[in-house]
Amino acid sequence: MQSKLPSHVEHVIVGGGIIGLSIAYHLTRLGHRDVLLLERDQLTCGTTWHAAGLVTQLRASENMAKLAQYTAELFRELEQLTGQHTGFRQCGSITVAATPARLEELKRGASMGRSFGLDVEIIDAAEAKRRVPLLDVADVLGAAWIASDGKTNPVDTARAFAAGAKQGGAKILERTPVTRIIVEAGRIVGVDTAEGVVRTEKVVICAGMWTRALAADLNWTVPLHAAEHFYVVTESMAGLSPDTPTVRDLDACFYAKEDAGKLLVGFFETNGKPWGAAGIPREFSFESLPDDFEHIEPYLADAMRRMPALEKVGLQLSFNGPESFTPDNRFLLGPAPDISGLYVASGFNSCGIESSGGAGKVMAEWMSTGVPANDYWEMDVRRAMPFQRNRRYLHDRTGEAVGLLYSLHRPHKSPATARNVRVSPLHDRLATVGAKFGEAAGWERAQWFGAPGAPVNAHATFARDDWFKASGAEHEATRSGVALFDQTSFAHLLVQGRDALALLQRLSTNDIDVPVGRIVYTPWLNERGGMESDVTIARAGGEEFLVVTAAVQRIRDLAWLRMHAKHAGHVFVTDVSSGYACLSVMGPRSRELLMRASPADFSDLAFPFATAREIEIGYGMALAFRMTFVGELGWELHIPAEQALGVYDALIAAGSDLDLRHAGYVALNTLRLEAGYRDWGADVSDEDSPLEAGLAFTIAWNKSEDFIGRAVLESKRGQTPRRRLVQLAAPGAVPLLFGTEPVWRNGSLVGYLRSAGFGHTLGCGVGMGYLYCESGVSAEWLSKGSFEIEIAGEKHAAIASLRAFYDVNRTRVKGEVRKVEELIAPDLLKACLKG
Template structure:
């Protein structure tokens, strides 16, 4: 009988404890050890990589939606090439490239845009004709293939081997890997992490990373922490050995058929991400799970296999060696959860990889190690922050239902009309039914049903995929025109409303804000919350309601995140409290030249510009209700944000519509708001501004008051202003594409390179058609080592590369709509 080696003893303390031995947990341990954290410990319930990691396909790509994420993926590919040399442990990594093919004009345009993005990021890529596709991938049926996109520096790796290599590298630097050691509880003292209880003893620590893969959600929920994810079944087949199959054949992705392939020791692995998957583990993951497979559901997978047999004719005469089904965890929005858990200081999350754990493995491990030791991630990961999760997303039924759809977010056609269909109708604004009755066409955002545009016909979303002119464009045009000529009413009740109150409320807000918060009661301030590098963590308005009470209005994705940020930077001795008032208040906004007259008709208060100027906040009569009115407009028109207790929303809405409709007031959705804000060059947090952008670089320096007492990021911003002044190395600008039309484009979207004098000098951060201007407009970030000065911009000569073609653009610091802001302040 084989004698098992005794398990190493559990240490009594550690600087960091990592829970979970998959690729992400082991990579973080490895990078912690590289940073000199010698007492880092990883605990794994069974053996490392035995959950999801071991059966991953292992395809490694680099291009992501942002420059920061792309850099992290590029780091992963570099790491995989170095690990084997460093540790002597084979990883199976090879750079055989990835090949994407297009079966439609829309997908072909997306591939051309990806090629442009790759060029901006310095990643070699090639657009291929159908014949060139066949040359790269001889086994493919190409009768309906329009073209391809090939990235030679991408590749594939053996997931189990690369995880073992990282573990070996971590151990060599003093870190410990404790297999067959289950974490049973995270211990806290005064709400902060103080240790991890395992089934073999307690480890005292102040820092814990929870990287438990598909186990994470339930383990976190047991501690009051929300990490929304759920396991689904993931299927693939592996053929018998194929004669003539090159070991260097690239990985293949046919997104429209939801298929992928990779070479596997002379065989071909063929898998896919179906549009509607199967949730697994609804009652929890079995305690015995280790390197387990799930039953192969042939009925469920048959449509995918039929597409595969048609796409790869050789399958008709080739045997299938393996029919595989294994669990992988997916999140409600298809993005991972990374960073500090807002509910428990000292706990970090890295989970919900959505089948991208291997290609994210190196970069995410690097990021989490830096975050846990230096206090900041290596690159911005704002779209993946753990703090974006909302408490309702702890619901298990919600996560299971959504995971069955989110497995399909990977593939298929991505376009603005692609809508989520699962777990709908969860969160509704107070006027939900009234808006539907007026033809609101809803989209889902973090559970909210949000009106995107209004179509009285009730036809709903179009199923015609397009990256340009949409079937709903005429409705958005009419709503935008009404904002310019009469007035529009938008229900923005889904926005976060946060009350900060107490004797030190002003102190807490001033500490994280660039602007001065110590203003008179009845003043609304536009500001950014900042990080230590001067980067933008939130874009908000703050209104002083009472001497010790402030209202923060933020975007609906930031409802939890912004509260956590205020708390994280506050002195524990400060006396203040934070109350999430999002559900307590409705938020209706009205914009347009007739908005004042409409409100004045149902209010006894003086709403003249003299009595109620731009930026002011007043509690006023409106109909028979009392409403906080704030003079602001994200559309760049004369406008008001109206905040009222939820129960008054219907009454205020009816009163405004009764007097407003005869004057041309109409309902508008978020598409019109987005189009108008682009014309006005208003920055959108998460697209145009983020954690790596400072206010001076983004044209928001007016919202920074360096003469106020110390605040987060002040030293960095003061140094940047002193050294670079107005000509920072990076600068956000407004752009307009010469000669574009709404019907034919070209359409700006995101990441299009900006050229001047034969060099790439920036990229588009957001763009679209501006209906008031009748022009294609957007925002872009320009970079120049000598400084992006006003004079350099005015010299002109800029072009935007859109789907492979360069178009002349106008560039300026001011918005193209009402550049002086007279309309909004009138």
């Protein structure tokens, strides 16, 4: 495979594992011939060579599932396309459940899979035993069966990608390590190797365990860490068919597959073993790690109980090899935030083989066009925060991340390790009054408030347990009185300069040329009309604007601003997030509370909606936004971080006889769902237009300045979208909604919920989802349909609407006094069982 190093190519791929080879293959399929893959030693020598080779397709989101589904479809024909044997066999998979909670998770997953076009069948224990006679199903309550799952030979499959890439014109060089990635003026210009420099416009790092260090040299955070991964291989087992389905027992933390007449059994232990914190040797190739049978013995014992035949057969091999894991068990794909032309595809959390085809296709398209073909935000490397390249953090989180792959994915669950990295100045105050914290972008955020002293890591279940009751009370207090939310995790980006307005007008669909002290909510679009973000912009001066966005969007939005500011003239973009804390005072009595703590005039005349004022409060100052995300009268107080405790104490003292309630993010979510407020990353993304998302009111068609994506919106203006974000409610459903539930109309699948929760004011489950109709999703189409929402395999009658079910005219937001009952949509009020 060795040949002369070229002086210049269009695309360079760093790393010759299955991901890098798949990207090379897919780039050539798109017509690119100037593709160079550089491997430090030999192809597949890092992790690919010892992967188990399972091919599974059920994922937590539509686009992650599509990656896996595409991979399985490609594997079926890859050998024919390339002439290289792959060993792929579509034998199906079975995942057993021995607890009610696990069975419910499987049922919810099966419903979700159907909404993504994946056929997942829930079978009983007897059927699981029939399909896999090796199983002991005495305690099995049910299982999930996916006929289209299978297994493949990782090395042969990687070779097939290599063969296809070379046939398409790509050059693959082994034993050519990249020693440096060359960046000039914020863009890729080449890579350095022992053989010389290759000039290039685009580089993608697919270096597996070595990726973090390569990226860190460029001051780029790509957070992953290696962990030891264990499996055993038995001696030959008589009668073991190559078509035996792969097996998972997630509670027992093991998987099993037939492997050349033997059984391979692998483990994802509750407490994994991080490896390589001091750095991965460059010469580490085709190597295993020392065995630790004592570590895996309890898991092997559980596997023997589930598959008793294991007790009667010897072990031919006990293997231990490293694989890389990310802090949130999601892939790392996409562009570097501040280096044009640099990409990454790494951190596959033991799912690299089964996602390799889809990941290669996604990255090839992304590198070719500069934009992702679909919404891959949950896998986007720009979600990573700078602190996450800290090696101690990664080491400690990785020990848990191994087991999180197979643990129950309960709602609102956060990891238990490497916590308290980013805390609000109010953290200890909130903990004292019973805050139960979750994690978002490293921030500790109150999910709900329980009894002080109760377990701080208590996670929500699928049932109406203590978390449900506590967050429900917070929800109701926000609707009836006043509640306090700590939203310090907001990101704050300051845009200044004489060309700041022009830049923001170019980025924003809404009109930002407003008087000083006004606030504008606006989407930012890409060239195809999808929403790159949605932000709140306060005009703080003639040439000064404060952009407020969600914690998880901080790096992405900052990069978007800086990228466009490069060519915008006299503009300065500064991340001032660490300088602010934010307290939101929400509810019909919020004005009364603030008037006790501040001498400012909070009347509608002096302080109308969508305005910002600097106010005195307590002994400090705050920039107060009259805004809301809960559908009630309220203010966000953006406070200098060092003054946050004093302002908080003043509010608590002022609310002592107003029944002021602390509230967390679970209540914030259920409140905004009732009121129909969109959440970027859940309800809207970079593939959703404002017209599809029901946000046409944010488009300033008449402003003189052009904005990115306008041409696409203009071409669809006045049309009824075929795909539209719709409000849905399930008045009679007892199981809770959490999102991804399929939506049926007149017996046909028409979409699924993007986000959902229990509307305590409405008295039922409520959510939002994109529904599809070839002739257009209109109010008439909704009114003439009979809708159902599928929850854990059961369908429940639903009501669909283009408008919010609660206070559609925003009367309470405007400060009007109206009874809650008057604000609920009449059709829903009739349908709900209010007691």
